[in-house]
Amino acid sequence: MIGLRFEYNQGQFKALSKKLDSFERKDVLGQTLEEVSEFMRNKLRDYPSYRYVSRKAAYGQSFSSDRQRRWFFWALGAGLIKPGQDNRTRTLAEGWRIVQSGPKQIDLVNEVPYAKFVQGTVTEQARQPRMAGWKSVTVWMRTFQSEIGRVGMSNLKKWIDS
Numbered sequence: 001m002i003g004l005r006f007e008y009n010q011g012q013f014k015a016l017s018k019k020l021d022s023f024e025r026k027d028v029l030g031q032t033l034e035e036v037s038e039f040m041r042n043k044l045r046d047y048p049s050y051r052y053v054s055r056k057a058a059y060g061q062s063f064s065s066d067r068q069r070r071w072f073f074w075a076l077g078a079g080l081i082k083p084g085q086d087n088r089t090r091t092l093a094e095g096w097r098i099v100q101s102g103p104k105q106i107d108l109v110n111e112v113p114y115a116k117f118v119q120g121t122v123t124e125q126a127r128q129p130r131m132a133g134w135k136s137v138t139v140w141m142r143t144f145q146s147e148i149g150r151v152g153m154s155n156l157k158k159w160i161d162s
Contacts, residue, residue: 002116002124003109004040004137005101032155033106037098039151040108043144044119045093048133050086058128092118 056062063069075081095112110119117126118134125136135143
């Protein structure tokens with residue numbers, strides 16, 4: 001399982017605290033966190049363009065064991081795998097869920113067993129998916145940090161300006 005946590009930091013939004021009462025603040029806060037997490041979930045659901053990367057190119061050898069080699073040729077003969085073709089099922093994309101973990105926190109989690117090897121942190125991500133164009137969650141956060149702030153602030157500005 002992999003995940004990201006979005007948390008409201010009250011120190012950054014003093015104007016909001018002065019303008020709204022505690023009930024309204026809680027409502028605005030919930031909407032803002034939902035919008036930010038929905039924005040990131042949609043970004044994390046995007047698949048990169050298909051690009052075939054062989055195991056040999058990624059790891060320096062075609063198979064890590066004789067057992068793996070036997071399974072590969074069995075699965076190839078049975079038609080379960082088709083190397084060089086886009087066989088993606090979108091299971092990874094559909095695995096991203098938004099979980100409310102507290103009044104000021106929302107987690108974005110993916111419980112697909114192989115998620116951390118494809119989109120996990122830089123240290124968890126496997127070489128082959130990285131070479132095929134998959135970004136780690138760490139890279140996603142760095143890439144979209146300014147947009148996350150923009151999405152969050154656009155909702156807050158609506159309430160502050162009204």
